Amino acid sequence: MIIGAWGSSMTLAMMPLAAQHGVPLLVETSSSIKITDPKTPGAKIVSRISPTSELEAFGVEPLIPQLGLKKVGYLAVNTDWGRGAVTAFGDVLKKHGAKIEAVEYVGQADTDFYSQLTKFKAAGVDSVMITDDAPKTAKMLQQMKELGLEAKVLVTGGSAWPDSILQLAGAKAAEGAMFINFYNPYDHSLAADPEASRAYVEDWKKRGLPWIGVVEGMRGFDAVNVVAAALQKAGDPTPQKVHDALRSIEMKGLYGLIKFDKNGQSFSNIILAQVKDGKYAVAGVTPSTKLWNAAAAK
Incomplete structure (x- = not known):
């Protein structure tokens, strides 16, 4: 299982290799529409929680x-x-x-x-x-x-x-x-999971992390929680079972309601x-x- 990448060009470059080895890829930041286009090499192993530019x-x-x-x-x-x-x-x-x-x-x-x-x-x-x-x-x-x-x-x-x-x-x-x-750290009611949002911001402050990074950090926060849910649902952590579990996930996160369409794309706030x-x-x-x-x- 791989989470990434931050940049679309980097994600597009790694997708064919991940697909070659059957490793599921959860994209938490990249926004190029090509990433979840079925015609793009490697798209079949991608699940993405970040929105496209479209x-x-x-x-x-x-x-x-x-x-x-x-x-x-x-x-x-x-x-x-x-x-x-x-x-x-x-x-x-x-x-x-x-x-x-x-x-x-x-x-x-x-x-x-x-x-x-x-x-x-x-x-x-x-x-x-x-x-x-x-x-x-x-x-x-x-x-x-x-x-x-x-x-x-x-x-x-x-x-x-x-x-x-x-x-x-x-x-x-x-x-x-x-x-x-895609996230407002000042108003937890805008997140699909307000309690998770509140806990995330409180922990961010407690750790003394730079405040200006809080809207970027939420991408990784949601990604790790989605992967954890998929691993639990898969039971047996083989690549195909984890991929199938990912695609069937429906949960509330900071991005919004997280679930995946037929091309592996989720929609965010x-x-x-x-x-x-x-x-x-x-x-x-x-x-x-x-x-x-x-x-x-x-």
Whole structure:
């Protein structure tokens, strides 16, 4: 049994080898839609609790009209994650009369985004979307502030959230930025299992772990609990029995209601969070149960 990987490109690379050896793979973070596409080599051994970029876009779609995104500049890391997000959100924005005016892909180690942001400013964008990790997102927001690029900001992917960006970028650069997240550590009622959420946060604080990592840590928390439930259900911990047990799991976690469709994909809560007056705020929530109901209605 393997849990991972964090990045979509890494997960896609390891899937064929895991399948070759019949080792079940539980994906807790990666979001590329290719991972649970039956045509992708190795997809048959995958069960994924993290949402795809398409599910993120679908979950936040009802809120797009009120967000006022019209002319969008998109900054994305040049990986399967970033490229997939641009496609997924581009389709949803188009449905609501918005347009991606420019897309700029950046390297995983890049720290200078002035040229890309200057292009956005020249194009007259009113919004900037970002798919990247928290440290780079913070740099992007700081550089937007320096350039005087006044635009709405929507960050996808779930890794960056108000508290991490407030700490890394500062209040002035972070103010107003919106984030798609899957967990709110301040409101346990939003988790499918509120008691588990409360225990998780209390233990996180007790261990003295960095607070800005709490929304990333929940991915591993849910993953380990899902694997434990599958091992218990399988009885005999052989790879095929564990895989079959995983696919039949239905349980409540921090992500939301965890169960798997025919391709091994689970649906999570989609939370739109925002930095408002220098603090964490929630702008909207699409619960995982709503996504499951929508999928069942198709």
